[in-house]
Amino acid sequence: MLSSAAGRSWCEYKGEASYLSLTAGGVTADRAAWWYPSPTRGFEVLADKVAVYPSRMDRITVDGITVEAQEGDFYGGWITRAWSARSRARRARSAGDPGGRLR
Incomplete structure (x- = not known):
């Protein structure tokens, strides 16, 4: 369950963010999520979306990962191992390592 939490922050692109606490399994993580109730023009698609800080959760999965x-x-933001591997390979190729082995 999500509930309003204290505090606001400002993004120069998206506008004012509001914070939410997340309760699951009888445990509440304060300010574990945020959203933009009235995002600035160009970011309206974010109005009904909620983002979660994975560092404030015991575990979060995306498609089982x-x-x-x-x-x-x-x-x-967060990453999965699959995304991280693709990202490393992409960075390596752009740095001149066509095999994607750069670490």
């Missing part, structure tokens, strides 16, 4: 939080706690 456990996600890994980005380092730090500023961004709420």
Whole structure:
């Protein structure tokens, strides 16, 4: 269950974000999610979407794959091992390593 949490933040692109607490299994993670109730023009598609900080959850999966939080706690993005491997290969190719082995 999601419930309103204290605090707001501002994104120069998307506008004002509101925070939510997430309760599951009798445990509440305060400010574990955020959303843009009235996003700025061009980002209206975000109005009914909720993003979750994976670092504030015990475990989150996408299509059965456990996600890994980005380092730090500023961004709420996450990656899966499959995405991470593709991303490393893409970066390696753009750096001149056609085999995608650059680490």
